[in-house]
Amino acid sequence: MNQARKGCRVPSDLVPHCPVCGGSMAMHLRCDQYFVEEEHWHEAAGRYASFLNGHFGEKTVLLELGVGFNTPTIIRFPFEKMVREHEGWSLVRLNLGEAAVPDSLKERAVGINGDILKSIGDIRNRFLNERRENGDTERKTRISD
Numbered sequence: 349m350n351q352a353r354k355g356c357r358v359p360s361d362l363v364p365h366c367p368v369c370g371g372s373m374a375m376h377l378r379c380d381q382y383f384v385e386e387e388h389w390h391e392a393a394g395r396y397a398s399f400l401n402g403h404f405g406e407k408t409v410l411l412e413l414g415v416g417f418n419t420p421t422i423i424r425f426p427f428e429k430m431v432r433e434h435e436g437w438s439l440v441r442l443n444l445g446e447a448a449v450p451d452s453l454k455e456r457a458v459g460i461n462g463d464i465l466k467s468i469g470d471i472r473n474r475f476l477n478e479r480r481e482n483g484d485t486e487r488k489t490r491i492s493d
């Protein structure tokens with residue numbers, strides 16, 4: 349399918365169909381009443397809530413990758429709200445074309461409008477260089493997933 353893709357479009361005959369009703373398959377997005385929250389979804393939601401609850405009061409960076417305005421109420425707006433509400437939190441938003449961050453977050457938010465892979469490499473290299481320049485040989489920064 350990827351080879352047949354032209355730009356962001358897939359030929360209609362390659363779109364998978366439902367084995368029950370024959371309807372076209374669609375992305376699993378929280379955009380209507382058909383979003384499925386099964387066991388694994390709830391487990392992941394629990395891990396996410398634990399992470400957030402475990403970092404209140406700590407210096408934390410929310411790294412947002414490729415989240416646009418398709419369903420901004422799921423990640424994008426909550427991230428902005430959390431940064432607004434937690435003084436030690438900051439937001440790094442990587443998005444090609446939709447990287448703007450609210451001015452109200454001031455220096456605690458940065459939007460990087462570019463290729464995510466290259467941007468992450470640049471951030472990593474800069475972090476490692478600064479750590480080296482500061483003589484910081486210990487790993488003091490915790491990176492969570």
Ligand SMILES: [Zn+2]
Binds near residue numbers: 368
């Ligand atoms: Zn169906």
